[in-house]
Amino acid sequence: MEDFSKKLKDAELLATRSGGSRRDFMQLAIMTGLSVSAASAMFSKAEAAETPKKGGTFRIGMEGGSATDSLDPRTYADSVMIAASLAVYDSMIEFDNAGNPTGALLESWEARPGAVEWIFNVRQGIKFSNGKTLDADDVLYSIGIHRGEDTKSPAKGILEQIIDIKAVTPSQISITLSSGNADFPVILGDYHLIVVPNGFTDWENPVGTGAYNLASFEPGVRLVFENRGDYWIEGRANFDRVELLNIQDVAARTAALQSGQVDAVNRLDARTVDLMTGNNALSIVRTKGTGNRFCFVSRVTSPGFENKDLRLALKWGIDREKIINSVYSGYAVPGNDHTLDAFNPYYNTNMPQRAYDPDKAAYHFKKSGLSGEITLSTSEGAWGSAVDCAQLYQESMSKAGITLNVKKESADGYWDNVWLKEPFCAVYWGRRLSADQTFTQVYGSGSDWNDSDWRVPAFDRLVEEARVELDEVKRKEQYFECQEMIAEDGGMVCFAITDYLDGYSSKVKGVQPHARYDLDDNRIASKAWFA
Amino acid sequence: MFRLIITRVFLGFATLFAVTLLIFAATEILPGDVASAVLGQGATPDTLAAFRIELGLDRPAYVRYLEWLTNALQGDLGVAMTNKREVLDTITPRLYNTLFLAGYAAAIAVPIAIILGITAAINEGKWIDRAANIVTLGAISVPEFFIAYILILVFATNLGWFPSLSTVYSDMGFWQKIHVVALPALTLTMLVMAHMLRMTRASVLAIMSQPYIEMAFLKGLPRKRVILHHALPNAAAPIISVVALNLAYLIVGVVVIEVVFVYPGVGQYMVDGVSKRDLPVIQACALVFGSAFVLLNTIADILAILLNPRLRHPR
Secondary structure (H helix, E strand, O other): OHHHHHHHHHHHHHHHOOOOOHHHHHHHHHHOOOOHHHHHHHHHHHHHOOOOOOOOEEEEEEOOOOOOOOOOHHHOOOHHHHHHHHHHOOEOEEEOOOOOEEEOOEEEEEEOOOOOEEEEEEOOOOEOOOOOEOOHHHHHHHHHOOOOOOOOOOOHHHHOOEEEEEEEEOOEEEEEEOOOOOOHHHHOOOOOOEOOOOOOOOOOOOOOOOOEEEEEEEOOOEEEEEEOOOOOOOOOOOOOEEEEEEOOOHHHHHHHHHOOOOOEEOOOOOOOHHHHOOOOOEEEEEEOOOOOEEEEEEOOOOOOOOOHHHHHHHHHOOOHHHHHHHHOOOOEEEOOOOOOOOOOOOOOOOOOOOOOOHHHHHHHHHHHOOOOOEEEEEOOOOOOOHHHHHHHHHHHHHHOOOOEEEEEOOOOOHHHHOOOOOOEEEEEEOOOOOHHHHHHHHHOOOOOOOOOOOOOHHHHHHHHHHHHOOOHHHHHHHHHHHHHHHHHHOOEEEEEEEOEEEEEEOOEEOOOOOOOOHHHHHOHHHHOEEO | OHHHHHHHHHHHHHHHHHHHHHHHHHHHHOOOOHHHHHHHHHOOHHHHHHHHHHHOOOOOHHHHHHHHHHHHHOOOOOEOOOOOOEHHHHHHHHHHHHHHHHHHHHHHHHHHHHHHHHHHHHOOOOHHHHHHHHHHHHHHOOOHHHHHHHHHHHHHHHOOOOOOOOOOOOOOOHHHHHHHOHHHHHHHHHHHHHHHHHHHHHHHHHHHOOHHHHHHHHOOOOHHHHHHHHHHHHHHHHHHHHHHHHHHHHHHOOHHHHHHOOOOOHHHHHHHHHHOOOHHHHHHHHHHHHHHHHHHHHHHHHHHHHHOHHHHOOO
């Protein structure tokens, strides 16, 4: 019975923090045994209490900052500066919680057939903190700083597809690409691409259209923001003041949240988060399976691994559930042997989740006609628990009668010396902006990072077709097929995708799981409010 | 005696010069460079080349060393490669923080350690001697972050007396800082006490076996007076040098404590600099740490010379 009330409390919490959709709430509530109508009534009641309140000082403790940080968007690399940036500046494109692009400073767009030529409409009536009104030239400049010969922006690569960009009118921009890309708006949602006034260079004193003004900035220590009033999105920008503290150590973050020194933290430790769920003063927001994708990758051109049956044996022989439960304390979802996550709109929901099946693994291993040991290279340099994962893999493979030899490599230089070189090794991948980027960078024949060396012309063609396909139904079919091809034939054993775990004081409202990043897409400063 | 001191000061400068050479050589041989570390996954050969030229990494090492040394001598530590801030502007408040924490911990640890050490020597083998030894040795036998977490659990999370985050800002008052930094100072106190206490006790006891001490006892002086007036001045040199070593440790060796208590000191700045391969930052931090070490040791040696009765009253 205690389990029941706990689940119900969780479900209610989820609804009151406008945490989930009605569907999420209903699923949780019904799991606890409530009738559908009762659950539905409860959701409406909990949700009705929701109008954001204004005021207060919001303190966020975050990992992912450094004494070397700067507010120049061309230097962003981790969470603290992304969150800080989105407090002061606005992005061109935003993403809804399901991960679909929605209009921000570029409020709407339209592609000509073929997705080569794009028209974007600049939102009108927006003012920068220096009083200037936003127009198309500001957006052109803000994209321009990431392009050109001498820029050092990490976003340079993804913008190389632009061959022409110009302002048609002060409120409209036209962009021409080198080849069609139906996902182009998603590219403009990259976190480096924020909007500053035309010609702006003084990054120490940022000028943006965001909800807050920067009050002080000590890199690696603290950022302080003050509300500048009159933000253009209703219900956002609710705090008078926001303090963003750098707390690199996870135990320090946890203690700061528990002792009430901060109101929100990112990246809680999966091993200790269960100890906090009993605390009524705190709440945990868990975004399932959008974090790092953990894989063991075989190179399909290496001796032995060119055999498809061996690759299938590798995929059937890993006990994903066991690894997730013992290494990640259950805070991860099983991977389905490709790196797209379930939050992606094109995630293949028809393909059954591959589970541990030692009989099938043994069958395919026998069919491959191979014998002897398989060597897996792993290291703490790949990711912290890669060696533990490999050892559990070894154990589950031995139940299928396959001997896996775990070879521990040096952590220093792992990515230079082992990755892309050893025939079978541990690798993790981060989330990519779109399905197209995922398939092109991780599995495309032209990619230097195609670590399974799986280069299939039919797959490349399919990805190219999908890239310019504006019919969503067709596009979905194509991407579904891409995932099936990778999972069935590719060299990657993707066994787990971790969860993001945020911690909040229970007075914080308005935050929910987001498809892209934790802390509600790192927009927590503008989205959250105090009850 | 003055010659001794002048030689010692000169040696200090020579060491410092050697340190600058070592620092520069070490940063040169760090694998990888700032361009690829900063750009990370977004690095393309084009952007890398652009970044390297912008940072001047294409020039020979000795040119950059001489330039760095002359600038550093004039108080110009350069501009951080990553965020283009003046290194001096960033490192000054952080150095102040580091010195504040070190001074705070030393102000508690040094008097307690020396008094307890002398008390232990006076009462050699008695319960107070043993208790002092057991407690201080126990404290250094566990990793520093363990003590830190225990203190956080008890005094911050459970009792709520002190904050678990010890971040200090320039707008804080002195007493507020004293309160906020209490837990890291306490942790450091526990870490450095044992070494100083044991050294004080051992050097006092070593002097106690000397013939002139026996003579003092035979004169009928009480044990306390013998120790304080006859043994201690002669035991001062090793005590001063171990205190100096521990002070240096409090300045340069506390990066773990800085991380656990989120304290904005120089150590954290250096770690961030190393992970981003930000050479001016690494060099500046290493220079600060090196200078602190050299300076404290030089002062300790000079003090030992000045306090040594045999050098003070040469025959």
